[in-house]
Amino acid sequence: MTDRQFDLIVFDWDGTLVDSTALIARCLQDTARDLSLPIPNDQQARYIIGLGLLDSMKYLFPGLEAERYSEVTARYSYHFLAGHENVQPFNGAADLLATLNDAGYVVGIATGKSRRGLERALELSGLARFFHITRCADEGFPKPHPDMLHFLMDSVATPVTRTLMIGDTTHDVGMAHNAGASAVAVSYGAHDKADLIQATPLACVDSVAELAAWLRANG
Secondary structure, eight states: OOSOSOSEEEEOSBTTTBOOHHHHHHHHHHHHHHTTOOOOOHHHHHHTTTBOHHHHHHHHSTTOOGGGHHHHHHHHHHHHHHHGGGOOBOTTHHHHHHHHHHTTOEEEEEESSOHHHHHHHHHHHTOGGGOSEEEEGGGSOOBTSTHHHHHHHHHTTOOGGGEEEEESSHHHHHHHHHHTOEEEEETTSSSOHHHHHHTOOSEEESSHHHHHHHHHHHO
């Protein structure tokens, strides 16, 4: 990773570093079932991963009264907390993060999770030590708005031309484009590879190992 073109590497969390998308989709479906709402299929449930609360509700449950949003989120939290301890980092994720740290990159997170949710996930995963800075959807505007990336770049004084966003959804790629930053997509998470490629990241890789190889060659 010599002669590198990036200084700040920002990761999405769910579906990019940890294998949580199936759990999230199932919890959304169980929530809808409990509350007698239309049950999203897997593709619909996976699509909203990374979005903010308002956008997620409008997509999954169009016409749902805003006063019921808290009811939905509370039930979703109930289901997620029942299974979140089983969520594990993808194979190779910890090694990749350690390599980036050793190479002197600033490593961050931009996630659709809440601050409370991210802190809990970082502790459970054992990955907290690898990150210099993090930003959550409840601290500003959610993806694909560029707010989270702007905050991270400003906080570590890194120009947009030296910033790379890595994520598993078109929302991640869109956020990077909206911020003027570069993006790499991973196809092993929430969104289909064809949709990710259509969003025009620099690359779309199929595994953490491929991501590590791409960063060695291009980071």
